[in-house]
Amino acid sequence: MEKVEVRAEQTKPNYLNNGYSVWSWLFTKDHKRIAIMYLISISVIFLIGGIYAAGIRLELLTPQSDLFETGTYNKVFTHHGIIMVFLFLIPAIPAVLGNFLIPIMIGARDLAFPRINLLSLYIYWLGSAIILWALLQGGVDTGWTFYTPYSTTFSNTYVVATGLGIFINGFSSILTGLNFIVTIHTMRAPGMTWFRLPLFVWAHYATSLVMILGTPVVAITILLVALERIARIGIFDPTIGGDPILFQHLFWFYSHPAVYIMILPSMGVISELISNFSRKRIFGYEFIAFSSIAIAVFGFLVWGHHMFVSGQSIYAGLVFSILTMIVAVPSAIKVFNWTATLYKGQVSYDTPMLYALGFIGLFLIGGLTGLFLGAMGMNVHLTDTYFVVAHFHYVMVGGTVLGYLGGLHYWWPKMTGKLYSEFWGKISAMLVFIGFNLTFFPQFILGYMGMPRRYAAYPPELQVLNIFSTAGASVLGVGLLLPVIYLVHSLVWGKKAPDNPWLLPGLEWRTSSPPPTENFEQTPVVTWEAYDFSDENGLDVEKVKKELATV
Amino acid sequence: MIQQSNNWVPLFPEKASSFAWQVDALYFYLIAISAFFTVIVVAAIFYFAIKYREKEKFQNGAEIHGSLLLETTWTAIPFLLSMTIFLGGAIVYYNQYRPPKDAMEIYVVGKQWMWKFQHPTGQREINELHVPVNRRIKLIMTSEDVIHDLYVPAFRTKADAVPGRYTTLWFEATKPGKYHLYCAEYCGLNHSGMIGWVYVMEQKDYENWLAGNVSSQTPAQAGRELFEAKLGCASCHQQTDQGRGPKLAGLFGKQVKLTNGQTVVADEEYIRNSILNPQGQIVEGYQPIMPTFKGQVTEEQLVALVEYIKSLGNETASMSK
Numbered sequence: 001m002e003k004v005e006v007r008a009e010q011t012k013p014n015y016l017n018n019g020y021s022v023w024s025w026l027f028t029k030d031h032k033r034i035a036i037m038y039l040i041s042i043s044v045i046f047l048i049g050g051i052y053a054a055g056i057r058l059e060l061l062t063p064q065s066d067l068f069e070t071g072t073y074n075k076v077f078t079h080h081g082i083i084m085v086f087l088f089l090i091p092a093i094p095a096v097l098g099n100f101l102i103p104i105m106i107g108a109r110d111l112a113f114p115r116i117n118l119l120s121l122y123i124y125w126l127g128s129a130i131i132l133w134a135l136l137q138g139g140v141d142t143g144w145t146f147y148t149p150y151s152t153t154f155s156n157t158y159v160v161a162t163g164l165g166i167f168i169n170g171f172s173s174i175l176t177g178l179n180f181i182v183t184i185h186t187m188r189a190p191g192m193t194w195f196r197l198p199l200f201v202w203a204h205y206a207t208s209l210v211m212i213l214g215t216p217v218v219a220i221t222i223l224l225v226a227l228e229r230i231a232r233i234g235i236f237d238p239t240i241g242g243d244p245i246l247f248q249h250l251f252w253f254y255s256h257p258a259v260y261i262m263i264l265p266s267m268g269v270i271s272e273l274i275s276n277f278s279r280k281r282i283f284g285y286e287f288i289a290f291s292s293i294a295i296a297v298f299g300f301l302v303w304g305h306h307m308f309v310s311g312q313s314i315y316a317g318l319v320f321s322i323l324t325m326i327v328a329v330p331s332a333i334k335v336f337n338w339t340a341t342l343y344k345g346q347v348s349y350d351t352p353m354l355y356a357l358g359f360i361g362l363f364l365i366g367g368l369t370g371l372f373l374g375a376m377g378m379n380v381h382l383t384d385t386y387f388v389v390a391h392f393h394y395v396m397v398g399g400t401v402l403g404y405l406g407g408l409h410y411w412w413p414k415m416t417g418k419l420y421s422e423f424w425g426k427i428s429a430m431l432v433f434i435g436f437n438l439t440f441f442p443q444f445i446l447g448y449m450g451m452p453r454r455y456a457a458y459p460p461e462l463q464v465l466n467i468f469s470t471a472g473a474s475v476l477g478v479g480l481l482l483p484v485i486y487l488v489h490s491l492v493w494g495k496k497a498p499d500n501p502w503l504l505p506g507l508e509w510r511t512s513s514p515p516p517t518e519n520f521e522q523t524p525v526v527t528w529e530a531y532d533f534s535d536e537n538g539l540d541v542e543k544v545k546k547e548l549a550t551v
Numbered sequence: 552m553i554q555q556s557n558n559w560v561p562l563f564p565e566k567a568s569s570f571a572w573q574v575d576a577l578y579f580y581l582i583a584i585s586a587f588f589t590v591i592v593v594a595a596i597f598y599f600a601i602k603y604r605e606k607e608k609f610q611n612g613a614e615i616h617g618s619l620l621l622e623t624t625w626t627a628i629p630f631l632l633s634m635t636i637f638l639g640g641a642i643v644y645y646n647q648y649r650p651p652k653d654a655m656e657i658y659v660v661g662k663q664w665m666w667k668f669q670h671p672t673g674q675r676e677i678n679e680l681h682v683p684v685n686r687r688i689k690l691i692m693t694s695e696d697v698i699h700d701l702y703v704p705a706f707r708t709k710a711d712a713v714p715g716r717y718t719t720l721w722f723e724a725t726k727p728g729k730y731h732l733y734c735a736e737y738c739g740l741n742h743s744g745m746i747g748w749v750y751v752m753e754q755k756d757y758e759n760w761l762a763g764n765v766s767s768q769t770p771a772q773a774g775r776e777l778f779e780a781k782l783g784c785a786s787c788h789q790q791t792d793q794g795r796g797p798k799l800a801g802l803f804g805k806q807v808k809l810t811n812g813q814t815v816v817a818d819e820e821y822i823r824n825s826i827l828n829p830q831g832q833i834v835e836g837y838q839p840i841m842p843t844f845k846g847q848v849t850e851e852q853l854v855a856l857v858e859y860i861k862s863l864g865n866e867t868a869s870m871s872k
Contacts (some may be wrong), residue, residue, distance in 0.1 A: 071740050143737045149714065150697040150739055154663070173583040238715025239845075244698055245713065278603070280612025280847070287622050309700065310711045311718045315650060318641055325633035332588075332629040339592055340621065342599035345612035349604075357596060364592055376638050377643020378581065381574050381707040384700060384735040448578065449564045450704025452735045455743035459731060461561055503609045533611040545609070 014417065014514040022541065024223045029114035030517055034121050035100035036415070039408075040503050041121075042096060043484070045087045045128065050480065052080035057439075060466045067075025072457035074141040075157070081144030083135075085414035086166050087128050090242050092260060094176055094211075099405045100206045102180060104508045104515060105198050107189025107524045112182040127169030134161035143454060145255070148236035148247040152228040161227055163222040168471040170181040170215045173261070173408035177211030180204050189507075198506060198530050199275075199288050203268025206292035210264070210299065212258045218254035221247065245310055250373055252303035260299040262396060264292055266359070266403025267334055273356035273406050274338045276504050278345030281531040284337040291330035298327040308379045317376055322396070324374035335360060349549035350502070352426030355406030358433040362398025366391060369444065398436060403481065405432070413497030417514040419551075420490040424482060431479030440471025498551050500544045505537040506530075560757065567730060568706035569723040569750060573643045575707070580639060602823055647708050650721035654689035657682075658854045661692065661699035661712040664741035666732065669854060672767030680732065682724055683757035689721040691819060695850045700736035703749055709735050717819050725750040762866030774859025777852055782844065784856075796841060797834045803864035808835040822857045 016022070025033055050314045055076045057066040068076060099117065103110050111117050134140065137250040140162045151159050184197070184205050224235050225247070234240030236247045261504060275282040304312060304320030338360055347353070369391040372378050382388065413419055442465040451462050458466070500509040505528065511520050527538040566575060603612070657680070658669040668676040682688050691695040692701060692712040701720060702709035705728075734745035752760060768776075778784045787796035802817050810833045815821055824831055826848065829841035848856070 048583045065743065070743060074737075074740065082796070099572070117824075141739070145737075147698060148736065150737070154697050154739060155817055167820075244715070278612050279605075279610070281614065281616055283615065284617035286624055287617070308644070309709055310698075311713055311716065314645065317644065321640060322634075322637050325637045328633055329626060329630050333626055334623075335592060336625040339595050339599070342596065342603060344615060345599070345603045346605045346607075347600055347603050347612075349600075357600070360596065361593060364589055365585070368581075368588060371584070371633065372578070372581050375581065375640025377574060377578060377640045377645075377647060378577050379640070380644060380647050380709060381704070384702070384709070384737075436803070445562055449561055450731060450733070452702065452733045452743075454737040457743045463563075481650075534614060 002119070005190070008480070012512070013516055014512060016417070016514050016519045018517045026054060026125075027118075029110065031103055031111050031114065031117055032098050032415075032515065032517075034117050035096050037121055038091065038095040038099060038124070040136055041125065042088060042092055045083060048132075049080055049083035049088055050477065052076050052083065053473065054477065056080060057470040058446075060457060060458070061470045063458050063460040063463050063466075064517075068456070070456040071141065074454070075139040077454060078141050078143050079135050079139055081317060082131065082140070082162065082166070084396075085144055085258070085262075086169055087131065089262040089396055091124060091176075091402050092400065093181070093407065094204060094207060094261075095121075095172075095271065097200075097269065097404070097411065098180065098207075098265060098456060099176070101508055102183060102201055102204060103187070104511065104519050105201055105506065106184065106187060107193050107507050107526060108183065108187035108522065109518050109520075112177045113179050116175050117179055118202075120172040120179070123125060123168060123172040123175070127165045127167075127172065130168065131165030134158040135163060137161070145251065146222075146247075147251075148225065148244045149226070149238070149242070152225055153237045154233075154238075160226050163226055167219050167222045170203055170219045173211045173215045177215075179210035180208040181212070184208075185530075189524050189526055192507075195286070195289075196526055196530050197289075198268075199271035199282060199285065199292075200265075200268035202270070202289040203264045203292050207264045207294040208259055209293075209347070210261050210296050213256045213300070214261070217250060218258075221250040224250070225277030243309070245312070248307050248310060249303065252306045253300075255492075256303040256306065257296075257299045259392075259395065262293055262400045263363075264295060266400045266407075267292065269403040269407035269410075270338060270356050270359050271334075272506075273352050273410055274341050275531045276410075276502065276506070277350065277353035277356070278342050278347050279533055280341065280345045281529070281533065282337065283340040283343070284333075285519040285530065287333055288337050288507070294330040295327060298323060298330070302327055305374055305468075306383075308376050309383055321374055321376050324369070328367060328371055328374070331363075335364060335367070349426075351420075351422060351429055352406045352410035354429035355402050355409065355432075358409075358429065359399060359402040359406065362394050362402060362436065366394030366398050369394065381450075382447055384444040384452055385447040386451045386453055389453050390443035390447060393440045393443075397440075402432070405429075408487075409483075411508070412490070413501050414508055414513050416491060416494075417497050418490045418494035419497045419501070420494055421486045424486040428479050428482035428486070431475055431482065433477050433479075435472050435477070439469050439476050440472070442466070442468040442472075489493045495551065498544075498547045501548070501551075502540075503539075503541065503544050503548070505532050505539055510539070526539060562858055565705040565726075565728070565730065566702075566707075567712055567724055567728060568708065568724040569725055570643065570646045571705070571707040571725075573646060577639050577643055581636065586634070588629075590790070611780075645681075650689045650719050651687050654687040656689050656691055656825075658858075659690045659692040659701060659712065660695055660850045660854065661701070661734065661738075661745075662695040662850075663697065663739055664734070664745040666699075666701065666734070666745065666747055667851065669770050669851070670761075670766075671769065671771075671858070672761060673769035673772070674761060674764045675766060678732070678745075679750065680747070680755065681750045681752060681756050681760050684724050684727050684751050686723060687723045689719055691854075692718050692759060693737050693850055693854075697738045699738050699745065702731055702733045702735035704725045704733075705730040706749075711736055717823065724749075727751045727753055727756075733748045768853045770858035771862040772859075773852075774855035774857070775860075777848075777856055778859055782848070782856075795838070799860050800863040807832075809833060810835050810837075819857050819861075822860055823853055826853060826856060 138156040227233050228235045234242040236242040302324045307326045446465050497513045499513050660667045667679050694712040694714040699712040706722045730749045732747040788799050827845045835840045
């Protein structure tokens with residue numbers, strides 16, 4: 001009897017057993033396989049970026065510049081920033097989780113343009129390879145912000161090669177965004193109206209808008225930097241007739257919205273987790289959906305808040321400051337709605353939910369400290385100090401990375417068909433939360449004390465806080481390495497995942513784990529609202545419970 | 552206030568400028584608002600998470616879709632509070648970035664990787680700045696290469712020093728002492744070595760310091776030498792209106808009418824631009840014949856020339872009296 005069951009399992013077709021050759025992966029048009037290839041690439045990238053982070057924290061353990069030469073340290077923090085921002089944070093959630101789940105969540109067979117989806121993966125590989133090559137050749141020391149005229153005239157490092165890699169990578173973003181927008185518009189299953197979409201899909205829709213509207217601007221900016229560096233055409237360097245502040249306008253016009261490319265998908269994940277692990281409909285669905293769009297739109301109008309001390313006119317500063325305050329409101333709306341969702345729920349605390357609750361706490365601090373930096377008079381004291389470093393790590397790591405990990409754990413049984421160890425999952429979630437706070441909270445104080453960022457050496461009176469920070473980074477490092485171990489372990493030794501391990505109503509839980517190549521045996525017809533836990537959600541509860549009982 | 556030297560873990564920087572208390576007040580206001588929201592949300596999460604924890608596997612939560620009243624409340628309150636933060640920030644910024652008229656002017660040139668200061672009385676310093684207490688000081692800054700940023704945490708202010716233009720930073724130190732001076736804008740290899748100290752001194756000590764550091768030339772005197780001899784400006788810009796170039800005495804701070812009909816104020820930036828890019832702004836009634844001095848004068852020489860032309864303004868003013 002047992003043997004028969006095993007055989008039945010093996011023969012059940014899914015996207016993973018649909019061909020085992022290398023070619024069946026490299027030439028696949030299946031969004032799920034492309035997502036898995038992104039997952040592997042992005043994990044490797046994150047590890048490299050993490051090693052650089054370790055280098056930074058080790059150097060800052062002592063006030064003197066002693067572990068590295070200062071020039072090497074400058075490259076270490078630059079590489080950390082470039083790798084994490086352009087190669088990890090921007091693609092992470094959209095390319096892995098978005099790619100895998102958007103078609104399934106809307107009841108489609110694949111994305112609208114499967115070949116373009118594969119192309120965007122190859123572009124990501126090409127761009128990343130060029131950047132990694134440039135870093136291996138000797139690297140770049142401009143900071144991830146490439147401020148002119150340092151980057152165009154003074155730096156003797158691989159600025160153009162790195163820029164080329166970022167330029168190429170941008171097309172991967174643009175194509176992914178385009179693919180998502182067309183898919184969400186045209187491929188929704190019958191009955192899947194806009195207001196029945198999971199909020200994960202809404203968040204990706206808003207993200208995609210920013211991707212296709214913002215990314216071309218950074219591409220042009222990089223092109224102009226290359227032109228000035230190679231052909232000495234005066235664009236940014238004042239000695240040849242350029243304007244260095246122009247670069248900052250162009251750069252932040254993309255790079256501020258890019259922050260929303262990183263955080264919006266994570267907010268989408270959190271909406272899923274909070275609602276599903278409270279087993280009730282999300283509070284204020286429309287408000288969360290439209291706050292994503294509001295963030296995407298207003299996010300384009302606040303770039304000047306990076307330039308309050310650069311000599312920008314007071315009046316321009318006033319406009320950027322007030323808009324910065326306004327963009328904080330939709331983020332606040334999300335936090336309140338998530339909190340209210342818990343009210344009268346049936347809240348359980350599986351690993352993904354721990355990440356989600358951790359996200360709310362960290363994003364709250366990240367968002368509130370954004371108000372400090374948006375207030376002009378406060379910004380003058382705090383900008384370019386460790387306060388800024390702490391603030392954006394609270395948003396980017398506390399926000400994006402926790403959302404990514406929460407989502408990865410949540411959909412892992414669906415993506416791989418395996419269950420990971422709940423015990424180690426919880427341990428890791430708690431280590432990440434504690435380690436993260438220990439690393440970055442002291443940096444707020446360091447910032448107010450006036451410790452400038454990008455310093456290899458610092459005044460000795462600031463050492464104690466830096467030791468806290470480095471100690472925290474070690475805990476954080478362990479917390480982030482653990483999932484690599486137990487998730488990979490689960491692939492081989494993990495229990496087989498049921499199709500719907502938490503008895504949830506989303507479309508992705510109504511197909512098998514892992515899903516078949518075509519996602520659904522027949523096109524689903526949607527008759528229920530998103531997060532509908534009522535009896536009208538069309539779920540065969542008894543059948544799911546029966547399957548769960550066998551696990 | 553908490554003194555950093557007495558603390559094992561320093562939590563708060565020294566406060567030594569006239570507007571530092573405003574920045575600190577804004578900081579505490581923001582901390583209060585942050586604490587308010589953090590406590591509310593975290594308390595609510597813990598309360599709900601414990602009270603509504605799963606009682607029975609796969610039991611569903613209550614059917615609640617939302618509440619317009621709540622949504623309005625938690626949109627309006629953060630919006631109104633954020634506007635108060637905006638206002639507070641704008642007021643403090645205005646005080647930080649509007650230099651007073653009667654300030655003592657010190658020129659600052661940033662270059663990889665040092666800060667050069669030039670006092671109006673001729674003293675020059677590198678990476679050290681001596682200033683008198685309770686006196687308004689205006690720094691007129693530029694850079695010889697990349698963007699730098701002069702930052703004194705104890706004064707709670709900073710500003711970029713941008714190549715190709717002048718920016719200003721002002722402060723009034725309120726407490727004698729020795730304070731950190733940093734470059735806060737990443738500027739390459741030795742960025743973290745582009746640091747120094749601001750020494751705030753009692754008026755008497757400051758005068759002693761000035762006397763002990765007598766310089767051969769004030770910037771205005773150096774500028775005069777460049778103007779009359781080295782660069783030969785004086786051959787065209789004469790004491791009368793008959794020269795090929797406009798008369799410069801009494802020019803500083805005046806309105807200048809240009810051939811394109813525009814009127815500009817002759818400030819430091821204008822004089823600097825007119826030396827480096829003379830074709831950019833031609834004064835009405837004159838021919839565009841002045842050659843550029845770009846590449847021939849250093850930032851420090853430019854500062855000297857600007858100071859000299861400013862001093863001409865003073866002489867005519869005192870003469871007319």
